[in-house]
Amino acid sequence: MHKKHPRPPQRIERKISAAASISMCVLTVLAQIATTFLLTLFLKEYSSYAYAVLELIGAVVAIRVYQRPGSPSYKLVWMCVLLVLPVAGMLLFCLWGGAQQAKRLSLKNIPPIPQRESQRMAGENNLSRLKRQTPVWGRLAAYLQKRGFWLYRDTNAKYFDDGAAFFDDLIDHLEQAETYVFLEYYILAEGQVWDRIFEVLKCRAAAGVEIHIIFDDFGNITRLSDETLQAIQNAGIEVEVFNPVHRYVNRVYFNYRDHRKIAVIDGRFAYTGGINVADEYANVIERFGHWKDSAVRLEGEGVWGFTVQFMQMWKMLGRELPNEDDYYRSRYEAPETTGFCQPFVDGPLNNPDNPAEEIYLQLIASARKMLYITTPYYAVEESMQKALCMAADGGVDVRLLVPAVPDKKYAYMVAETYWGELISHGVKIYRYTPGFLHAKSVLVDREVALVGSTNMDYRSFQLHYECGVLFYNMPVIEELLEDMDAIMEQSSLYTMEEWKKRSGLRRFFSSILRMFDIWL
Numbered sequence: 001m002h003k004k005h006p007r008p009p010q011r012i013e014r015k016i017s018a019a020a021s022i023s024m025c026v027l028t029v030l031a032q033i034a035t036t037f038l039l040t041l042f043l044k045e046y047s048s049y050a051y052a053v054l055e056l057i058g059a060v061v062a063i064r065v066y067q068r069p070g071s072p073s074y075k076l077v078w079m080c081v082l083l084v085l086p087v088a089g090m091l092l093f094c095l096w097g098g099a100q101q102a103k104r105l106s107l108k109n110i111p112p113i114p115q116r117e118s119q120r121m122a123g124e125n126n127l128s129r130l131k132r133q134t135p136v137w138g139r140l141a142a143y144l145q146k147r148g149f150w151l152y153r154d155t156n157a158k159y160f161d162d163g164a165a166f167f168d169d170l171i172d173h174l175e176q177a178e179t180y181v182f183l184e185y186y187i188l189a190e191g192q193v194w195d196r197i198f199e200v201l202k203c204r205a206a207a208g209v210e211i212h213i214i215f216d217d218f219g220n221i222t223r224l225s226d227e228t229l230q231a232i233q234n235a236g237i238e239v240e241v242f243n244p245v246h247r248y249v250n251r252v253y254f255n256y257r258d259h260r261k262i263a264v265i266d267g268r269f270a271y272t273g274g275i276n277v278a279d280e281y282a283n284v285i286e287r288f289g290h291w292k293d294s295a296v297r298l299e300g301e302g303v304w305g306f307t308v309q310f311m312q313m314w315k316m317l318g319r320e321l322p323n324e325d326d327y328y329r330s331r332y333e334a335p336e337t338t339g340f341c342q343p344f345v346d347g348p349l350n351n352p353d354n355p356a357e358e359i360y361l362q363l364i365a366s367a368r369k370m371l372y373i374t375t376p377y378y379a380v381e382e383s384m385q386k387a388l389c390m391a392a393d394g395g396v397d398v399r400l401l402v403p404a405v406p407d408k409k410y411a412y413m414v415a416e417t418y419w420g421e422l423i424s425h426g427v428k429i430y431r432y433t434p435g436f437l438h439a440k441s442v443l444v445d446r447e448v449a450l451v452g453s454t455n456m457d458y459r460s461f462q463l464h465y466e467c468g469v470l471f472y473n474m475p476v477i478e479e480l481l482e483d484m485d486a487i488m489e490q491s492s493l494y495t496m497e498e499w500k501k502r503s504g505l506r507r508f509f510s511s512i513l514r515m516f517d518i519w520l
């Protein structure tokens with residue numbers, strides 16, 4: 001049992017109520033826009049020379065935006081604003097569009113936690129073996145391993161196609177925690193699910209188990225009270241709030257969110273997927289019809305991939321792990337299994353290098369027979385849209401599974417603008433009729449699968465901290481395929497006729513929303 005290193009109970013004050021925080025953010029943004037345009041009008045009317053100079057600088061900034069690496073859609077929107085409204089666009093770009101904004105968050109610059117030599121050697125051996133078995137997937141694994149996401153063997157994986165089953169399993173394993181528990185979630189909401197989890201965490205903390213929790217402030221701003229937060233801390237649980245909203249009301253830094261879903265127990269079990277800690281994920285309450293989601297549990301060597309990423313984020317938030325050396329000393333024998341797994345994370349600090357987006361592109365391009373994707377949102381770059389069309393044109397059975405009952409209507413309208421082209425190239429689009437499909441997964445040729453937190457949109461690929469795990473030739477892939485087949489049985493096939501029947505007004509507003517979807 002670890003020696004406890006108690007931290008004096010300290011309430012993490014968010015200082016402002018949820019409504020006030022959101023209102024202040026909105027008012028600040030509106031004030032910035034209004035001030036920018038008023039200043040533009042003033043200069044244009046009373047100081048034409050100064051305005052002309054600023055116009056020239058705005059054009060130069062537009063050229064620089066074009067030249068720098070990054071998302072083409074992101075650059076296109078800013079270039080249009082800068083060239084059409086050079087002065088206002090330049091000022092707004094300085095406030096919102098700078099390349100260094102993500103790096104100005106209160107995150108420490110912590111070098112990656114190194115792998116032990118034995119782990120490095122095992123990772124290299126695993127990669128060599130996968131390359132011999134299937135060279136195409138060996139290339140994908142090598143791409144990730146070069147970025148510090150190692151390939152693991154001897155890992156069991158259990159797939160959950162339902163939030164209720166996932167929470168039952170998670171709570172069961174939390175009750176058995178002996179050494180430490182790491183939890184990192186975008187949403188950690190009050191309700192029946194949290195009450196069950198908190199009761200277990202309190203008991204384990206009282207028994208000496210080390211418990212660390214990270215949750216995103218914006219994801220919980222209306223769903224987790226300061227009283228509940230205080231109760232968590234009073235139970236001896238260490239808590240960190242990612243990117244507190246009140247800290248950045250003068251800028252739009254609240255775009256950068258921790259969207260990851262990670263749970264690690266004793267270095268023996270790890271969970272990830274699309275499921276947050278909230279009642280709707282277990283369908284205890286109904287929001288947008290039946291909430292369909294998924295997650296996976298790892299047991300064995302691959303758990304370390306998520307353990308080390310939680311440790312990294314905890315340190316970046318300025319916290320210490322006094323028993324860090326003990327995390328390396330696993331007392332559990334890894335199961336002997338077939339196949340490989342590869343946990344990974346992504347975030348804005350490594351832009352314009354975006355592993356999550358590149359993984360999707362490589363999976364799409366490498367598909368030979370079948371490619372199934374589940375996603376709640378769809379707003380991608382032209383390169384990914386084209387890759388899906390090319391795959392379908394090349395004879396790959398491409399299927400996109402999306403919700404029929406969206407949680408955000410504007411996001412659904414944006415997604416619709418892409419579907420006509422996809423359907424014309426043979427991509428099949430299934431809408432999950434019972435409600436909201438929130439799962440984020442990819443299955444290729446019954447050989448490789450991805451389960452994680454990443455949506456197929458700009459925010460996940462460019463702005464959010466995300467996570468996931470790739471499975472190569474593991475039995476869990478068949479479990480995912482069974483779930484995808486079940487989803488399609490409950491879904492309706494979206495047709496070109498439906499797409500063409502959209503009203504002219506809906507098409508117009510959808511096109512406008514698509515142009516500015518990077519800000520939504």
